[in-house]
Amino acid sequence: MKNQEVIDKILQYHPLIPDYQGCDGYKTGDPQEECTGIATALVPTVDVIRSSIKENCNLIITHEPIFYQTPDFADWRGDFENETCKEKQKLLTENHITVWRDHDHIHAHRPDGIFTGVVRQLGWEKYMRQEENGPGYLFDIPRMTVEELGRHLISCMNLHGLRYIGAAADQIERVAIVGHIYPDSFYKDHTEADGTYHDYGMDVIRLMEEGVQAIIPGEIIEWTTLSYIRDSITFGKIRACYNVGHFNMEEAGMKYAAEWIAELAGNQIPVRYIPTEDGFRYIPS
Numbered sequence: 001m002k003n004q005e006v007i008d009k010i011l012q013y014h015p016l017i018p019d020y021q022g023c024d025g026y027k028t029g030d031p032q033e034e035c036t037g038i039a040t041a042l043v044p045t046v047d048v049i050r051s052s053i054k055e056n057c058n059l060i061i062t063h064e065p066i067f068y069q070t071p072d073f074a075d076w077r078g079d080f081e082n083e084t085c086k087e088k089q090k091l092l093t094e095n096h097i098t099v100w101r102d103h104d105h106i107h108a109h110r111p112d113g114i115f116t117g118v119v120r121q122l123g124w125e126k127y128m129r130q131e132e133n134g135p136g137y138l139f140d141i142p143r144m145t146v147e148e149l150g151r152h153l154i155s156c157m158n159l160h161g162l163r164y165i166g167a168a169a170d171q172i173e174r175v176a177i178v179g180h181i182y183p184d185s186f187y188k189d190h191t192e193a194d195g196t197y198h199d200y201g202m203d204v205i206r207l208m209e210e211g212v213q214a215i216i217p218g219e220i221i222e223w224t225t226l227s228y229i230r231d232s233i234t235f236g237k238i239r240a241c242y243n244v245g246h247f248n249m250e251e252a253g254m255k256y257a258a259e260w261i262a263e264l265a266g267n268q269i270p271v272r273y274i275p276t277e278d279g280f281r282y283i284p285s
Helices: 003-013 046-054 083-094 113-122 146-157 200-209 225-234 246-264
Strands: 025-028 038-041 059-062 098-101 128-133 136-145 163-165 171-178 214-216 240-243 271-273
Touching (some): 003 059, 003 246, 038 246, 046 059, 046 083, 059 246, 113 146, 113 171, 113 246, 136 146, 136 200, 146 240, 146 246, 163 225, 171 200, 246 271
Parallel strands (some): 059 098, 171 214, 214 240
Antiparallel strands (some): 025 098, 136 171
16 A cells, blocks of 8 residues: 555545645655555654654654644745754655644544544543533543642653642542633634624633633643633632643544554554653753
């Protein structure tokens, strides 16, 4: 089976996105080369690429950018030389590695293909209140303390540590996994004709005002929702936020992808999930 045949099967599995012009697609390699093995990974880091070579996987299905630029160009487009990028390109070329990005398509599933993996990793399938409720996925989990939930996240997500805001001993049971909280994250921040203002961070605040006690975002800025949570705690309300990180949050989605890609390939080609792993280290206070 050629690389392109694998990609065709993946695109048939995903929801159709009409007239797609986004970031998904080939980033390097040869679509017509015979596929010796498939690696799924959240980020095509050098470590991931080297592991793929070791596993004889010449096709990497990745979720995040390859050459350090938000538009995810297939080459470096800065106005200065990037030696790390050159070395990475050489590693890919010399080992005949093809990289195909699957970002927008996997997120287009309902429920979201990445967050399905996250929910499975946490063991929360039976606690989901409904598939999706506006800005997040809601769960009624067994009651536990803020600290206990934090330790559960560290264990399930293989984290080196965890930043959180909350009172460690507070009891929580209603939790939401939400998206990235920063300006213009899911829609353009805007002011209505009547003067009311709307942004995604405010949507998450509404969730918490309506009963969600803790949120797990992918990314979060500090001057909106996070400041609201901090002040709410000061007023004696039960609120918490776990800053696990964008990549750590979504890692499980590509672990799950290895399962359904193996089924699509009819188990004819080896499929390996290669963890990107937590890139952060923590200096104890």
